[in-house]
Amino acid sequence: MPSATVENYLKCILMLSMDCDQSEVPMGLIANSLGVTPGTATTMMKNLQREKWLTYKSRKGVTLTSKGRRLGMKMIRRHRLLETFLVDTLGLDWSEIHDEAEELEHAISEKVLERLDVFLGNPQYDPHGHPIPTKGGVIRKLPQKNLLNLAMGKKVKIESILDQGSDFLKFAQKKGLMPGKLVEVIQRDEMADSVELQLEKKSKFSLGFKSAEKILVSG
Amino acid sequence: MPSATVENYLKCILMLSMDCDQSEVPMGLIANSLGVTPGTATTMMKNLQREKWLTYKSRKGVTLTSKGRRLGMKMIRRHRLLETFLVDTLGLDWSEIHDEAEELEHAISEKVLERLDVFLGNPQYDPHGHPIPTKGGVIRKLPQKNLLNLAMGKKVKIESILDQGSDFLKFAQKKGLMPGKLVEVIQRDEMADSVELQLEKKSKFSLGFKSAEKILVSG
DNA sequence: GTTTTTAGTTTGATTAATCAAAGTGCCGTA
DNA sequence: TACGGCACTTTGATTAATCAAACTAAAAAC
Incomplete structure (x- = not known):
């Protein structure tokens, strides 16, 4: 079983690789978005490579293996289903759920998660509008348009x-x-x-x- | 914040002190029920004493402080409310919920727990019939009668x-x-x-x- | 094409939790 | 009161995750 730390690194790397839209993720981004020192990130990448979660090229960055991508995606699914539960079922405010889900996602089992998914009615998006990956690891694309690159007056x-x-x-x-x-x-x-x-x-x-x-x- | 390990030790010690019905809990019981070696338990007790969770008397045993009892009770409350949720809301079997709750109890926040309590309708007992402590740490006594010490034919x-x-x-x-x-x-x-x-x-x-x-x- | 800057790597140390195995104190029996 | 045995403690080592700070490679600036 991967530790919570490993789960966090892989989720983070997957998310970074999704928005940068290029598979090689540099150390700096990882260290920065997890709030650890660059040295810690480097050391960790070597360990993660040893266990086949990703491949690491010195001074280039890392690329997830399919095993790594699968785990990362699982964590995103857990996170977003939990957020949905916290807002829809327990009535928490959408501004306070991220950190809660961040903890719970490492503690919830596959079995409980799938029950939760059914209980919530298989939601497609979380309260912030982020797509929830399927059990199989498929995720919808986010729209490309935003309030800045959009044509005015529409x-x-x-x-x-x-x-x-x-x-x-x-x-x-x-x-x-x-x-x-x-x-x-x-x-x-x-x-x-x-x-x-x-x-x-x-x-x-x-x-x-x-x-x-x-x-x-x-x- | 106490680690999950600290939370486990305190919950365990509180439960042992409740069924042995004497405040001084010996090392052996603790090590045994947590599945660690006696040496580990001894070392841990000294650390827990340093942080005022309990008092430790060498070769005698430990007694929780009120701070320690409060945390232990909080963990029991979390555990039992979560078990209730898993059975009543998600429909899991009562034989498979213990280990699930054992993980989740360290990840759920006070805020989410209290919401869950309300959502479940402030249950008094968990699916196994164990009393759920109140938020303030008060717990009902279990009945003393069982199928062995009971008068027959009733x-x-x-x-x-x-x-x-x-x-x-x-x-x-x-x-x-x-x-x-x-x-x-x-x-x-x-x-x-x-x-x-x-x-x-x-x-x-x-x-x-x-x-x-x-x-x-x-x- | 040097130099400077920035990004990334290495090294040595620390903390929490654990174990195995050697050592010790105490209690009961003889 | 001396001995044995069990419960407990100590010691030395290990693992995962981290940091600070010294170091190095590659990219940018000149």
Whole structure:
């Protein structure tokens, strides 16, 4: 059985390889997103390679093996199903569930997870709009469009929020930036580095480029 | 934050002190019930003493401090609420939930636990009939009567099963020995070391003394 | 094409939890 | 009161995960 630490490394590497969209993930990103020193990451990569979770090329980065990808995907599935449970069943706020799921995902067994999946009605997306991988490890793609790269003056539907931080999520909720809501970009100011938004039945407000990029939309 | 290991030691010591009904718990019992060597237990006790979870007297045993008792009780509460959830909500078999809860109890936060408690309707007993401590750490006493020390020829209600082993629980379920069921001891054979039982709408069967002692009853 | 910077690697040490095996204190029996 | 045996303690070693800090390779800047 892989330790919780191993599970975390593999989930992290899989997620990084999914957004960078290239299989070789550099040390720096890994160390940074797990909050460990670069030396720790290097040492760990060698151990993970020894156990065939990934292949490691010195000063290049790592690539998951299929065994590694499978475990990483399993962890994402666990995490997102747990988040869904915490919000839908227990009624927790979507800004406070990430850390809870982060712990529980290492403790829940396959059997309990599959029961939970049935209990929740086989949800496709978690409360933040992130796709939940199937048991077999298949995951839907996220939309490419966001509030920054989008054509102005068109009403679109919010699909997903790419930030797990409690502060950002609290803010997003207050403003109504949640999956399913309709929104229109009514202005874009390159100098001010911000876009102006209009949500249905809400007053206008603006969002910096960096934040706007985190809101994925469709339609 | 105490580690999962510390949580396990304290829960174990509290449970031992509750059934031996004397505060000083000897090393041997602890090492044995946690499956570690005596040396490991001794070393650990010194560390736990350093952090004020208990007091340790060399070659005598340990006594929990109130801080230690509080944590131990919290773990029992978590364990039993989780078992209740696994059976009542997810529909797992009562023989397979102990080990699942054993893992989850270290990962669930206070906040999630209290939500779960509300969701389950503040249950008083877990699926095996064990009392669930309150949030404040108060726990009901188990009945003293069991199928061995009981007067014969009297119909009594099963309250609790004192064995977490999957095999025994599967057997008990098959025979109908579950909390709430009515049972009568119709014979007792000292030589054969067994009692003969009659459950409502079931055929007679017999149980060894050791097993009969594990079935607590009332009435 | 050097030099500087940045990213990554190595090394030596630490902490928590464990074991095996050698050592010790105590209790009961003779 | 001396002896044996059992319960407990000590010691030395191991494993996983981590860090700080010294080191090195490769990429960027000049």
